[in-house]
Amino acid sequence: TDAEVNGRKKTFTELQTERLEQAERTILIKCPSKISEKKLLQYLSSHGKINSHFFFENRGIHALIEFSDKNSIASLQDVIGIPGATEHHVVPFKSRLFTFTMKNPVAQAAAETQIRLSPQSHIPVKDLIQKLCGADSISSQMYILLNEYQLTEENIKLRYLACSLVSDFARAYFPDSVVKPFGSSVNTFGKLGCDVDMFLDFNEARKHIKKMTKGPFEMEYQLKRLPSERLATQKILSVIGDCLDHFGPGCVSVQKILNARCPLVKFSHQPTGFQCDLSVSNSIAIKSSELLYIYGCLDSRVRALVFSIRCWARVHGLTNSVPGAWITNFSLTMMVIFFLQKRSPPIIPTVDQLRALADDEDRHVIGSYDCSFVSDLSKINPTKNTETLDELLYSFFEYFGNFDFRKNSINLRKGKEVNKPESCPLYIWNPFEQDLNISKNVNQPQLEKFVALARESAWILKKEDKTQRMISKEPWGLAALLIPFGKNNPNTIKNRAKGIGSETIKSLLDSLKLNNVNNLQKAVGK
Numbered sequence: 001t002d003a004e005v006n007g008r009k010k011t012f013t014e015l016q017t018e019r020l021e022q023a024e025r026t027i028l029i030k031c032p033s034k035i036s037e038k039k040l041l042q043y044l045s046s047h048g049k050i051n052s053h054f055f056f057e058n059r060g061i062h063a064l065i066e067f068s069d070k071n072s073i074a075s076l077q078d079v080i081g082i083p084g085a086t087e088h089h090v091v092p093f094k095s096r097l098f099t100f101t102m103k104n105p106v107a108q109a110a111a112e113t114q115i116r117l118s119p120q121s122h123i124p125v126k127d128l129i130q131k132l133c134g135a136d137s138i139s140s141q142m143y144i145l146l147n148e149y150q151l152t153e154e155n156i157k158l159r160y161l162a163c164s165l166v167s168d169f170a171r172a173y174f175p176d177s178v179v180k181p182f183g184s185s186v187n188t189f190g191k192l193g194c195d196v197d198m199f200l201d202f203n204e205a206r207k208h209i210k211k212m213t214k215g216p217f218e219m220e221y222q223l224k225r226l227p228s229e230r231l232a233t234q235k236i237l238s239v240i241g242d243c244l245d246h247f248g249p250g251c252v253s254v255q256k257i258l259n260a261r262c263p264l265v266k267f268s269h270q271p272t273g274f275q276c277d278l279s280v281s282n283s284i285a286i287k288s289s290e291l292l293y294i295y296g297c298l299d300s301r302v303r304a305l306v307f308s309i310r311c312w313a314r315v316h317g318l319t320n321s322v323p324g325a326w327i328t329n330f331s332l333t334m335m336v337i338f339f340l341q342k343r344s345p346p347i348i349p350t351v352d353q354l355r356a357l358a359d360d361e362d363r364h365v366i367g368s369y370d371c372s373f374v375s376d377l378s379k380i381n382p383t384k385n386t387e388t389l390d391e392l393l394y395s396f397f398e399y400f401g402n403f404d405f406r407k408n409s410i411n412l413r414k415g416k417e418v419n420k421p422e423s424c425p426l427y428i429w430n431p432f433e434q435d436l437n438i439s440k441n442v443n444q445p446q447l448e449k450f451v452a453l454a455r456e457s458a459w460i461l462k463k464e465d466k467t468q469r470m471i472s473k474e475p476w477g478l479a480a481l482l483i484p485f486g487k488n489n490p491n492t493i494k495n496r497a498k499g500i501g502s503e504t505i506k507s508l509l510d511s512l513k514l515n516n517v518n519n520l521q522k523a524v525g526k
Helices: 012-024 037-045 071-079 105-109 125-133 138-149 153-173 203-210 229-247 283-298 300-315 329-341 351-356 389-401 444-463 466-471 492-500 502-512 517-525
Strands: 026-030 050-057 061-067 097-099 178-182 196-201 251-257 264-269 274-280 408-411 416-419
Touching: 012 026, 012 153, 012 178, 012 283, 026 153, 037 050, 050 153, 061 153, 125 138, 125 300, 138 300, 138 389, 153 178, 153 196, 153 229, 153 264, 153 274, 178 283, 196 229, 196 283, 229 251, 229 264, 229 274, 283 300, 283 329, 283 351, 300 329, 300 389, 329 389, 329 408, 389 444
Parallel strands: 026 097, 196 274
Antiparallel strands: 026 061, 050 061, 178 196, 251 264, 264 274, 408 416
């Protein structure tokens, strides 16, 4: 998908519409282990022109094939058989997931050529650290990390296909509905391997409902009326969850979590290898995805810094894949964005500034919340800030290592610290639902751990002799921050305490309300 249209960057909605349409023309084939790429494409081309394709490994080799015309799929489906019910009874459902096997494997195997598999996961941290050591600056290290971790074009296509396949089921009940991805799959901050958040959108159907034709009658559909929107959402998800569970090819471990604040169905989609969360249209979550998309597109330093900080947080146990009192990736991303709004000159605009640039089409009021902001990236003036990522990484740790969390909260609408509206360790305003704190879950020990690690990281970056470390083949720069600090030398922090000078360490302990050096070591070594 080209990111530009007539020389300007595509809006979030344009890109999403295009990718959804692309996914409708796409199929997924489980291939024989010894597959000739040429033969496969030759055969499939007899059903119509192929726009793009790639292979990937997921318990066997799979091929994603995007045709240029949707009718090619129907043509192929006409010649595909339904497996015989020898061992299992099958539920006949014409999906876009196929299994191909060789009729004559022996003769075919000779023509075997190596096919290129597209990676669907990122490299382990230890391999990443080795790659980073070969870079020439911290900025280069951060871009290497970004390249290794960000979603690839192929992986994004696979995510949209997963949504499109769930859509096929939803449409059996609700012909006008669409299943769309939101969150990290689309906001430019997703890393390889992250879950697919998807929602069922009825807004297309609602648009038609409003159209009253001319004539003597007021006309409307007879619909089932339910006492609340929440109940309707629960019923819809319950039915679709059951449907995926009973009849969805490759949908396993289906869990219906209908009493959550936002009801959802969790399932594992085996053909694509994704963990999926399906909910019903949540307009504010979609606006948040679009806001992050805009920030991610405005300046390449935004994503480079966010990915590096999130990787750093994960290595040190600040973030966790299970819910709890940890800082979330979303909160960290918001902290990075806030930090970049506060640079002088700012690297990215505040949410209020983006709102001021919005035109009538960009006006969105959802419930009582104003979610308006400009969607056309070309209307936003590029920044005059020329700081390198080397400077920004150090400054991020220094800024939050000395942030007055007791008094101040983080407000992305205004781009400035404001007094906390209520007492909790970390307060980050939800940019749209202004009465919500997105980091309400974070407790004091976790915040203290974050502050201690930020200070430690700033200290390492400031003090390290890069040339010396490179000569002695030691990890340097970003790589040095991606090694758990207690691991390589458990005495680092004790020694650091002696070396900093008693005044600094005293103020450091006071501000953390830790009464001795051991607690500081515990806070960092957790």
